[in-house]
Amino acid sequence: MRESNVIIVGSGIAALQLAVQLPRHLNVIVITKSRMKESNSSLAQGGIAAAIGSKDNPCFHYADTLEAGRNINNKMTVRHVTSKAPKIIQELTEFRCRFDRENNNKIQLGKEGAHSHSRIIHGGGDQTGAAIIECLVKRMGPNIHVLEEECVYELLINREGRCFGVNTFGKNSELHTFVAPHVVLATGGCGQLYRFTSNSRLATGEGIALAYWAGAKIKDMEFIQFHPTLLFNEGQAHGLISEAVRGEGARLVDEGGKYLMDGIHPLRDLAPRHIVAQAIYHKLHEGKSIYLDVRPVSNFEKRFPAVSELCRKNQLYERIPVAPGCHFLMGGIETDLEGKTSIAGLYAIGEAACTGLHGANRLASNSLLEALVFGKRLAQYIGNQKTVIKFNTSQAPKVKTAWEISSLSLPKIKDIQFQMMQNVGIVRTGASLRQQLEWIDSFELKKWVNIDFANLTExxxxxxxxxxxCYLITRGALDRTESRGGHYRSDFPLESEKWLDKRITHLRIERRKSYEQSKA
Structure with a gap:
């Protein structure tokens, strides 16, 4: 067993921002299931949204965020994040983060969907995530210890219901235990649950499962953002084409060259993502193809080197076939403004967390901003804990099952991805969602989550x-009988006033009961 002050699970921008912002006297362990620079963050083509333009203002950024989120955002969170954005950019600039600049050396500001002003800061054209990670890694101090290829499979909860550490699968199937008074989940999203996705192969959503099994509240899981423009060739999605390409003038066209978004939304190709994704989906469902015409973009290869390389690999030029794919999860582990979850000692930041910033649909380039703002804020909160937290390492009793692991029957990952895309994708119905729940139930999930995970393979x-x-997403999508933002039900196609103030929260009841029994 290894002890530290703070355990951070994940190695994306939220995790690294927290690590470098924590006071240097704290011993910090960063646990990542792959290599440190292999994360969703490292693939982020989009930039950071911040109102730093001469005609822009955080109030405009605030309003745009609410409009994209269909007005169910946590307004306090939105106000906090948008007001902190300019300072975040200033700090990264002081840390010599590689941002793109104009000829006069001012930071270049791009335009993306649903933004009223040009306020998107990029690094390396379409390699902003990699630029920020490079900056943060250089700032890591000797108090930060990174453990690679270490997969957390369980959160440790004591008899008082406090999280005090994690169990992991290490290299060569070794089992390890790490304990700390502060455990942070920064495990990213869940794009790999879907057949078509822009996400890293590592984005499987396990941080949310860990928190749910431990008894934390999970919220807004039905809200999944599908990015409109994944390069789509020979029936497969091959990577993301950044929205910034449309921001620089590229247009969505059909097979005959007709502009797709004309007459659909006043912002046309830069309409909110769920509107553009649904428009493309309906054309594809009719058996038609949709293309992104990049000819209007000046200096395309120089401006977007990663996208250009992706196109070259697929031997596609000028008109690029596109399709929507899973891109971002607006829901996740419920947290407050400090990053605290409903379990003492357990925190969540980044895409794994649900802060309420995004509402029903994320405004473009607010995700990297959220990771940076909450990484810093949580570091300040933990750093201000004056007293040493003494925690009881006597674990709460577990709900046990008598099932034999030898009878474990599980689907293949590709089957999960196909079923989710088919039944819980861009367009959903009550029938498709019930079908998906029946499919999940056929694997007897409830019994398998009560076995000792140490006896399983990774x-x-x-x-x-x-x-x-998958269950949490599907259950939330079935319960929300309206369409809003990233959640579209063709059997309930309109927004409903009665759902405006309702949020769907998931809580593992049997885990809560075990806390109560241990206290009795």
Missing amino acids: KQWQIISMLQV
Whole structure:
């Protein structure tokens, strides 16, 4: 067993921002299931939204965020994040983060969907995530210890219901235990639950499953953002084409060259993502193809080197076939403004968390901003804990099952991805969602989450955690009988006033009961 002051699970921008912002006297362990620079963050083509233009203002950024989120955002969170954005950019500039600049050396500001002003800061054209990670890694101090290829499979909860550490699968199937008074989940999103996705192969949503199994509240899981423009060739999605390409003038066209978004939304190609994604989906469903015409973009290869390389690999030029794919999760582990979850000692930041910033649909380039703002804010909160937190390492009793692991029957990952895309994708119906729940139930998920995960292989555990997150998304989508933002029900196609103030929260009841029994 290894002890530290803070355990951070994940190695994306939220995790690294927290690590470098924590006071240097704290011992910090960063646990990542892959290599440190292999994360969703490293693939981020989009930039950071911040109102730093001469004609812009955080109030405009605030209003745009609410409009994109269909007005169910947490307004306090939105106000905090948008007001902190200019300062975040200033700090990264002082840390010599590689931002793109105009000829006069001013930071270049791009335009993306649903933004009223040009306020998107990029690094390396379409390699902003990699630029920020490079900056943060250089600032890591000797108090930060990174453990690679270490997969957390369980959160440790004591008899008082406090999180005090994690259990992991290490290299060569070794089992390890790490304890700390502060445990932070920065595990990213869940794009790999879907057949078509812009996400890293690592984005399987296990942080949300870990928190749910431990008894934390999970919220807004039905709200999944599908990015409109994944390069789509020979029936497969091959990577993301940044929205910034449309911001620089590229247009969506059909097979005959007719502009797709004309007459659909006043912002046309830069309409909110769910509107553009649904428009493309309906054309594809009719058996037609949709293309992104990049000819209007000046200096396309120089401006977007990563996208250009992706096109070259697929031998596609000028008109690029596109399709929507899973891009971002607006829901996740419920937190407050400090990053605290409903379990003492457990925190969540980044895409794994649900802060209420995004509402029903994320405004473009607000995700990297959220990771940076909350990474810093949580570091300040933990750093201000004057007293040493003494925690009881006597674990709460677990709900046990008598099932034999030898009878474990699980689907293949590609089957999970196909079923989710088919039944819980861009367009949903009550029938498709019930069908998906029946499919998940056929694997008897409820019994398998009560076995000792230490007896499983890492692959078996991963599939069980993926099924758990699939269940939470599907259950939320079935319960919300309206369409709003990233959640579209063709049987309930309109927004409903009665749902405006309702949020769907998931809580593992049997885990809560075990806390009550341990206290009795």
